[in-house]
Ligand SMILES: Nc1ncnc2c1ncn2[C@@H]1O[C@H](COP(=O)(O)OP(=O)(O)OP(=O)(O)O)[C@@H](O)[C@H]1O
């Protein structure tokens with residue numbers, strides 16, 4: 459039996475909104491080891507909120523209830539800030555969906571990556587800078603020296619994604635949560651970044667939660683896929699069998715993906731009436 463890195467049992471997240479409580483994530487159960495888990499589902503299905511719950515990023519009055527959220531044997535449900543500082547970044551990292559919101563606007567991107575390394579490793583600044591430049595090259599940034607000194611508003615969306623990836627990979631976490639990490643990248647850079655992440659999974663025993671809207675990419679790149687709908691995991695399958703799933707929601711999502719091989723006159727849209735029983 460593979461060693462578990464992360465276990466989640468009965469996770470529920472409820473937001474308090476002016477219109478009353480909103481139950482965004484419902485009875486989530488899954489566990490994972492050193493593997494690549496893909497999470498798919500349409501916008502608003504709860505993918506990011508589930509991930510943020512794992513990292514303790516949701517604040518009161520949001521209600522996070524779970525029978526278990528554990529990283530190896532460590533209970534993540536009631537950690538204080540000092541305990542979180544040892545986990546976030548070093549043990550579990552998350553590449554956020556929008557890099558420009560997540561980067562500090564008044565610090566050069568190079569310094570931010572360097573800081574991420576220095577927080578968790580006792581090395582000199584010179585060594586940390588060399589490691590940062592090496593990481594920028596690994597995420598295919600041309601001219602790392604120039605980009606090191608750039609500020610977040612001076613870089614493109616795709617560069618921002620790669621900076622975030624560099625920042626999250628540099629401390630060599632044991633679990634990486636990547637929320638749409640390559641959505642702004644062209645296919646060739648995307649493939650290079652994915653093979654870098656893949657190497658971290660296979661060579662450094664990192665677990666990966668890969669959130670994406672790209673079903674073809676997930677079925678090609680991941681080992682297993684969780685399919686979310688309206689806050690629940692409604693289907694789960696080996697990634698290679700995603701296209702053969704019998705679940706009506708998964709089939710509905712797949713039917714909405716355009717294909718070059720099988721041209722359709724009109725793309726299908728999800729039939730929500732048929733899905734009522736999964737809400
Ligand atoms: N702070 C908040 N207050 C109230 N509702 C929220 C809040 N943050 C998220 N939600 C709601 O929770 C639900 C799940 O959001 P989440 O961000 O997890 O979706 P997602 O699956 O990541 O979507 P996307 O693919 O668009 O990123 C959505 O309906 C969203 O509107």
Ligand SMILES: [Mg+2]
Pocket residue numbers: 505506507555637
């Ligand atoms: Mg999201």
